[in-house]
Amino acid sequence: MIAFITFVTGLIFGLGLAIAEMTNPAVVLAFLDIFGDWNPSLIFVMGGAVAVGMIGYMIRNRRSKPWLADKWYIPTRQDxxxxxxxxxxxxxxxxxxxxxxxxxxxxxxxxxxxxxxxxxxxxxxxxxxxxxxxxxxxxxxxxxxx
The missing domain is CATH 4.10.860 (DNA Excision Repair, Uvrb; Chain A)
Structure with missing residues (x-):
């Protein structure tokens, strides 16, 4: 089951990259070129990623452990x-x-x-x-x- 969920997660991630055109270096470089021919479209990709991350943390904060593991693996270093x-x-x-x-x-x-x-x-x-x-x-x- 873990292998299947890992595969599906990777597939969704890859499709998201392709749909957002993050697999096209010209689009990414245009996003990073804020003083030139800036393409702000990837801001929406970042916004979507932040929203998904926030939902993930909300789920994590409400559960004592993940569905398919014995414990959460959260980094603890802050330095x-x-x-x-x-x-x-x-x-x-x-x-x-x-x-x-x-x-x-x-x-x-x-x-x-x-x-x-x-x-x-x-x-x-x-x-x-x-x-x-x-x-x-x-x-x-x-x-x-x-």
Whole structure:
């Protein structure tokens, strides 16, 4: 059942990206170009995402546990550190340069394979470098959580 719900959720997410044209880097870059030929249409996409998120939190606040799990998995950290800031900066630079964030970037493998393979390759390379750096800095330190 969890696999089926995960599949349906991913399908709805992908359809939403396609309908909103978030899989088209030109539309995303036009949204980010607030001082040029700005296209504000993605504000409605963000508004819809915020509304769905708010409904999700309302459901979460009324239930002691999820329908298909034993407990809620909610992040508890609230600090802002250099890893968070540098990750946010790199994400923003990559998004601004390519017009893709990870979800729509996966669709590029089908819609625009040349760009998609470069983008997904960069994501994999960046993730690998992060994990190598993180694991190297924790070497010799027992019982460290990832």
């Amino acid at each position: 802002i550190d250099k890893d968070l800031l540098s990750g946010a900066v790199m994400f923003g630079i990559g998004w601004g340069l390519s017009g893709y964030c990870p979800g729509p970037g996966l669709t590029a493998l089908v819609n625009n394979p040349a760009e998609g393979f470069y983008f997904i390759g960069a994501v994999i390379a960046g993730s690998t470098l992060y994990h190598l750096r993180r694991d190297g800095s924790r070497a010799g330190q027992p019982n460290q959580a990832p």
